[in-house]
Amino acid sequence: MIDRKKLLSNTERVSQNTLSRYIDMIGDHALQFLVLGGVVLFIFYPLFCVFLRSFHSADGFTFSQYAKVITEESTALWRSVFVGSFTSVLCTILSVVFSLFISTRRGWQKIIFTALLIVIMVSPPFVSSIAYIQLYGRRGWITYNLLHLNIMPYNQWGIIAMQTISFVPINALMLNGLLAKIDRSVINSARDLGAKAKDILKDVVLPALKPGIIVCLLLTFVRSLADYGTPAIIGGRFRTLASQIYIQFMGAGNIDKAAAMNMFLLVPSLILFFIYRHFMKKMNSNSSSRRQDAHLNLPLHKSGVIGWLIMGIGLLYSLIMTLQYSSIFLSAINRTGSKIFSFTTEYIEKVFTYNASTLYRSLLYAFIVSIIGSLFAVIFSYYVERRKVRFGSVFDCIATLPYMIPGTCFGIGFILAFNSAPLKITGTALILIINMLFKQLPTTTKMCAASLSQIHVAQENSARDLGAGRLAVIKDVILPGMRPAMLTCFIYNFTSSMTTAGAILFLVAPKTLLAVFKLFDATYTGEYGVASVIASLIIIVVLLVEGLVFLLTSYLEKHNVSGTRTYQKELW
Amino acid sequence: MYLELEHIKKSFGDKTVVDDLSFSLEQGKLLCILGSSGCGKTTTLNMIGGFLRPDSGRIILDGQDITEMTPEYRPVATVFQSYGLFPHMNVIQNVTYGLKFRHIDRKDAIERGERYLDLVGLHEYSKYRIDELSGGQQQRVALARALAVEPKLCLLDEPFSNLDAALRVKMRVELKKLQEELGITMVFVTHDQEEAIILSDFMTIMDQGRLVQMDTPENIYRNPSNSYVSEFLGLKDIVWGEDGKIMKVIANEKL
Numbered sequence: 001m002i003d004r005k006k007l008l009s010n011t012e013r014v015s016q017n018t019l020s021r022y023i024d025m026i027g028d029h030a031l032q033f034l035v036l037g038g039v040v041l042f043i044f045y046p047l048f049c050v051f052l053r054s055f056h057s058a059d060g061f062t063f064s065q066y067a068k069v070i071t072e073e074s075t076a077l078w079r080s081v082f083v084g085s086f087t088s089v090l091c092t093i094l095s096v097v098f099s100l101f102i103s104t105r106r107g108w109q110k111i112i113f114t115a116l117l118i119v120i121m122v123s124p125p126f127v128s129s130i131a132y133i134q135l136y137g138r139r140g141w142i143t144y145n146l147l148h149l150n151i152m153p154y155n156q157w158g159i160i161a162m163q164t165i166s167f168v169p170i171n172a173l174m175l176n177g178l179l180a181k182i183d184r185s186v187i188n189s190a191r192d193l194g195a196k197a198k199d200i201l202k203d204v205v206l207p208a209l210k211p212g213i214i215v216c217l218l219l220t221f222v223r224s225l226a227d228y229g230t231p232a233i234i235g236g237r238f239r240t241l242a243s244q245i246y247i248q249f250m251g252a253g254n255i256d257k258a259a260a261m262n263m264f265l266l267v268p269s270l271i272l273f274f275i276y277r278h279f280m281k282k283m284n285s286n287s288s289s290r291r292q293d294a295h296l297n298l299p300l301h302k303s304g305v306i307g308w309l310i311m312g313i314g315l316l317y318s319l320i321m322t323l324q325y326s327s328i329f330l331s332a333i334n335r336t337g338s339k340i341f342s343f344t345t346e347y348i349e350k351v352f353t354y355n356a357s358t359l360y361r362s363l364l365y366a367f368i369v370s371i372i373g374s375l376f377a378v379i380f381s382y383y384v385e386r387r388k389v390r391f392g393s394v395f396d397c398i399a400t401l402p403y404m405i406p407g408t409c410f411g412i413g414f415i416l417a418f419n420s421a422p423l424k425i426t427g428t429a430l431i432l433i434i435n436m437l438f439k440q441l442p443t444t445t446k447m448c449a450a451s452l453s454q455i456h457v458a459q460e461n462s463a464r465d466l467g468a469g470r471l472a473v474i475k476d477v478i479l480p481g482m483r484p485a486m487l488t489c490f491i492y493n494f495t496s497s498m499t500t501a502g503a504i505l506f507l508v509a510p511k512t513l514l515a516v517f518k519l520f521d522a523t524y525t526g527e528y529g530v531a532s533v534i535a536s537l538i539i540i541v542v543l544l545v546e547g548l549v550f551l552l553t554s555y556l557e558k559h560n561v562s563g564t565r566t567y568q569k570e571l572w
Numbered sequence: 573m574y575l576e577l578e579h580i581k582k583s584f585g586d587k588t589v590v591d592d593l594s595f596s597l598e599q600g601k602l603l604c605i606l607g608s609s610g611c612g613k614t615t616t617l618n619m620i621g622g623f624l625r626p627d628s629g630r631i632i633l634d635g636q637d638i639t640e641m642t643p644e645y646r647p648v649a650t651v652f653q654s655y656g657l658f659p660h661m662n663v664i665q666n667v668t669y670g671l672k673f674r675h676i677d678r679k680d681a682i683e684r685g686e687r688y689l690d691l692v693g694l695h696e697y698s699k700y701r702i703d704e705l706s707g708g709q710q711q712r713v714a715l716a717r718a719l720a721v722e723p724k725l726c727l728l729d730e731p732f733s734n735l736d737a738a739l740r741v742k743m744r745v746e747l748k749k750l751q752e753e754l755g756i757t758m759v760f761v762t763h764d765q766e767e768a769i770i771l772s773d774f775m776t777i778m779d780q781g782r783l784v785q786m787d788t789p790e791n792i793y794r795n796p797s798n799s800y801v802s803e804f805l806g807l808k809d810i811v812w813g814e815d816g817k818i819m820k821v822i823a824n825e826k827l
């Protein structure tokens with residue numbers, strides 16, 4: 001039994017010796033400094049460098065770079081705006097249609113179309129462009145072999161089409177989230193009251209999508225503005241500002257001018273970013289967390305012409321996507337340029353002889369980014385959301401910036417910021433890993449913040465109460481509690497690291513070439529077979545890793561939930 | 573006195589939540605803070621536990637000024653309203669968590685943890701995961717966890733509010749027995765008049781951040797200091813047990 005005398009004498013206390021107390025305090029501050037300082041150093045500072053550099057010339061401060069951009073690059077500037085606007089409108093319409101199409105599927109159709117969406121989401125960039133050239137190019141399977149046409153597809157319409165179909169899935173996913181929030185009972189009772197499906201579409205569904213549509217328009221415009229890969233590959237002589245920056249950068253361009261050109265991308269992106277944040281808040285505020293059917297009970301085939309149109313376009317888009325992926329996988333094993341299918345392992349062998357190390361390196365970096373990135377995101381959001389550090393919202397805003405920063409800006413910013421002592425890391429693996437980590441931070445911190453609200457403050461307080469210092473709280477309460485969020489972050493980090501070009505093409509060095517770079521390089525130089533092999537490998541590897549992580553989590557969950565002990569009723 | 577609060581004040585923004593609160597408590601006694609929801613009970617408890625810093629005033633425990641001490645060094649342990657159990661640890665890991673920081677070796681810690689689990693009637697449950705327990709069992713784990721660090725003062729914030737009525741009555745009796753047996757000093761927060769009257773050695777009645785009356789339940793019942801207290805208590809009668817303790821309270825008919 002408990003010895004009452006001894007209990008009341010209260011002998012053991014948490015040692016209040018100053019050393020361990022200071023270690024805890026210093027550790028806590030160091031960790032906080034690390035995450036907050038990291039965000040400032042690796043997001044804010046590079047952008048600030050671009051800003052400063054744009055006013056730089058041999059004899060000091062100047063606006064001449066801006067004047068140069070306006071006179072020399074005005075064509076590219078207008079082309080960017082033209083492509084951006086066109087893509088943004090087209091892509092938003094297609095995204096709304098496709099999300100309605102997906103959300104109204106049920107049963108096996110739902111499985112098939114969701115699977116298609118997943119494959120698209122894990123795909124590397126430029127696959128649309130590669131497939132486009134293979135199918136509709138000068139020697140395209142469809143245009144040349146099938147229709148005997150000899151057309152030049154390297155122009156603005158190609159860019160707009162490729163950007164549009166590539167940006168649809170991510171937009172559709174976001175819109176699906178909104179559709180899932182629509183109260184199913186509103187739809188069902190409206191139908192009871194005799195509303196036709198097309199009225200429901202007009203009166204209930206579209207109004208609910210409105211903030212999402214605005215966000216789509218904004219995001220797509222910025223993505224199009226920032227995309228330098230597509231125009232570089234299939235734009236031909238039609239160059240947008242972003243592709244012009246990349247092409248000039250590769251050809252030993254003028255970095256002062258490149259900085260000024262980037263400001264023309266950065267400023268509109270930032271303005272749109274703040275508008276986006278405003279609408280995002282609105283979208284999140286009117287959320288209902290009620291559990292309900294995932295599928296929208298709205299029979300499209302009974303919704304008149306509009307319904308049929310949505311079905312038709314949804315199917316057509318899915319068909320185009322299927323064609324695209326088939327063409328990528330086939331191009332990997334088919335001799336490029338052959339009229340009929342001619343099997344070859346040439347490209348696969350080529351990739352494994354010359355590019356195997358690149359693939360391993362990509363995998364290695366992606367794993368490093370995933371592990372450090374998830375930890376970083378958890379700790380960052382803990383300090384900002386839970387500990388309410390001073391100026392937390394400013395740090396949060398900085399951490400969200402990379403979501404909208406064009407890759408050209410982020411890339412050139414990193415080169416400007418980290419090309420001299422004491423922080424000379426250009427050309428190393430470190431700069432790539434850091435860049436990927438911070439590029440992905442906006443999404444991972446969002447995931448962590450959402451999950452953090454599930455950990456009750458009483459858990460933290462209990463730990464402190466029982467004697468845990470601040471670091472012990474992070475180690476014993478926050479990190480274990482955030483395990484599910486960290487897995488989600490891991491998957492996101494891994495997929496993005498394997499499939500995003502972003503600033504990577506600016507930062508790779510001969511010793512740190514990555515698969516995405518090789519993919520771009522092969523596409524750019526017309527080695528479509530090799531490009532297809534790399535693209536296919538990336539897709540397969542990412543799907544494999546995601547599948548493994550998924551299996552692992554469900555295995556762990558199963559083992560936890562159905563323990564050997566069954567629930568027993570109250571004993572007292 | 574063992575525990576003393578002197579002129580404690582706390583506001584959030586321009587809203588004063590606890591206003592010039594003073595009281596004291598002898599060692600080994602149980603004090604109930606009774607008041608309607610939102611009157612500042614949790615805020616008061618959080619200041620005693622070290623989770624909030626009072627704007628002014630002092631808190632003294634066993635002759636030591638603990639006002640500025642952070643929670644991990646305070647010889648105080650809290651049972652939170654939502655328990656705050658660690659879901660990723662099993663029962664015994666939860667109960668022995670605080671012993672990690674007191675340089676007690678693992679074997680002794682587990683032994684002690686099991687003794688306290690025994691005390692709350694959960695000795696068979698030491699390897700269970702938290703979500704395998706019922707609400708009442710979780711409540712007891714939280715209590716065992718707080719007691720296992722053998723604090724000078726134990727704080728309980730509406731610990732029974734998530735339990736059903738029958739279980740609440742049972743837990744009440746057990747808690748009182750445990751507290752008397754071990755001679756632990758406790759501050760217990762509740763908005764339930766009956767719970768307060770039956771558990772307390774002393775009772776304070778709070779209204780809008782101020783202390784209205786502090787005395788033994790019996791004295792408060794006999795001499796409510798003002799009409800607020802008598803109306804808030806709403807007592808018609810008290811049934812006394814053979815040992816001279818309050819057994820049951822009979823409330824006025826609610827309108």
Ligand SMILES: Nc1ncnc2c1ncn2[C@@H]1O[C@H](COP(=O)(O)OP(=O)(O)O)[C@@H](O)[C@H]1O
Binds near residue numbers: 589611614
């Ligand atoms: N962190 C806080 N910020 C602002 N107001 C608070 C905070 N915590 C509590 N309050 C307010 O203080 C008042 C007292 O709260 P609380 O101590 O939780 O009451 P009780 O526990 O008695 O129900 C409430 O009106 C509550 O809204």
Ligand SMILES: [Mg+2]
Binds near residue numbers: 613614615
């Ligand atoms: Mg309370």
